[in-house]
Amino acid sequence: MFSMMEAARLEALHLAQDPATGLKAVIAIHNTRLGPALGGCRYLAYPDEQSAIRDAARLAQGMSYKAALAGIDHGGGKAVIIRPPHVANRAALFEAFGRFIETLGGHYITAMDSGTSSLDMDCIAQHTRHATSTTSEGDPSPHTALGVFAGIRATAQARLGSDDQEGLRIAIQGLGNVGYALAEELHAAGAELLVSDLDPGRVQLAVEQLGAHPIASEALLTTPCDILAPCGLGGVLNAQTVGQLRCAAVAGAANNQLASPEIADELEARGILYAPDYVLNAGGLIYVALRHRGEELAAITAHLAQISLRLTEIYAHAQADKRSPARVADSLAERLLYGP
Known part of the structure; x- marks a missing residue:
């Protein structure tokens, strides 16, 4: 232990x-x-x-x-x-x-x-004040999705040369609260959506409401797209799947997308830009933290804008150092947590 x-x-x-x-x-x-x-x-x-x-x-x-x-x-x-x-x-x-x-x-x-x-x-x-995201404080999922959407724009700019979502093929794996809210934002921005989920009802909803193309869960990772957005549970990028990806970048809401740190280096070697998941999906954490201490929605929205700026900073460091963005993000976080 x-x-x-x-x-x-x-x-x-x-x-x-x-x-x-x-x-x-x-x-x-x-x-x-x-x-x-x-x-x-x-x-x-x-x-x-x-x-x-x-x-x-x-x-x-x-x-x-x-x-x-x-x-x-x-x-x-x-x-x-x-x-x-x-x-x-x-x-x-x-x-x-x-x-x-x-x-x-x-x-x-x-x-x-x-x-x-x-x-x-x-x-x-009812038994502690150390709880947030209650019904009075609201669901953080839409704010996570807004942060991921902003991060996808920054990723598209870094990898594809433009943050315009019009016509981009974006594959979303997982249509839970965050994944579906993200799909709505991307649809409104003109992206072409490829979607999968273990719940066929969620997929059908995305097809009917957002014009999404349904893809079998086991086939989504090998489907050609501009950006893959994992929005389910973690570990989707592993030794078996990383070589099968057919995307320019990976940027999604799921936590712990990399099965091991070495997968980030394999993505880098293949020329696939990886948006560190804990940077990209921080919108929900920002929302619950600031709401818990009584901040107004305007202040929270302003703080969410920092996600794309931080991601752009990480991409610049990664390009200059010829390292994976995941390695750069870890180094920046550890300096804050443990000192230089």
């Missing part, structure tokens, strides 16, 4: 259970140099407890890097609740989780994530 924490550079790892509600939860706190840890709460089934712990640790590290480059006064954390096969009272389970968060004294602030909703955050908030 401690060797895993050391490898991920975690500051703390908290475990809690509540037999009465079925709660089994993990909170990983990666780094609090810049402020209290902030990160979403996942509610998913896992094959075993170690997988849940590894997921929390990996995601917490990404949140630290994301917060650092987004310029907000927070460190990175992540919560995972292992979804039981049967739960008698979902609200009671999340209330128990809220009591657990409260025992941490503000070192971790939670938010919605895969498998959780603003209603779940409302239950948590």
Whole structure:
């Protein structure tokens, strides 16, 4: 356990259970140099407890890097609740989780994530003030999508010489809350959309509303396009898939798109520009962080504009240093988190 924490550079790892509600939860706190840890709460089934712990640790590290480059006064954390096969009272389970968060004294602030909703955050908030993305604060997904859209424009400018989306072929893998909102923005800008999702209903909706072209999930990565936008779960870019890509750039909302750091170097070698995911998808984090401290929407929107500027800066460094943008982003984040 401690060797895993050391490898991920975690500051703390908290475990809690509540037999009465079925709660089994993990909170990983990666780094609090810049402020209290902030990160979403996942509610998913896992094959075993170690997988849940590894997921929390990996995601917490990404949140630290994301917060650092987004310029907000927070460190990175992540919560995972292992979804039981049967739960008698979902609200009671999340209330128990809220009591657990409260025992941490503000070192971790939670938010919605895969498998959780603003209603779940409302239950948590009954027992702690260290919760955001409640129904009163609003869904962060549209703001994540706005940030990704801005980042895609910056990526198109860097790789294709223009930020005009008109006629660009953009392949979106995953049409959840963020993926679909992104598709709407790209459609409005004139992009040609290729879409896939495990839910055929979401694909059909995109076809009917946005004129998208449906592509089988297993075929999307090999379909020719200008920009591939992974917007599902992580690990989509791996040793098996990276050689099959037929795109000029990868820029999407999914966390942890690279199965390993070396994949970034393979993309660079193939001439595929990679937008570091935690820079591109920081809009949701910016929204929940600033809303939690009472900022107005105008200030949040202004801060979202920094995503494309940061990405453009990273691309310039990468070109000058002849390195992958992912390596450059990691170096910039680590300098902020750990010092020079």
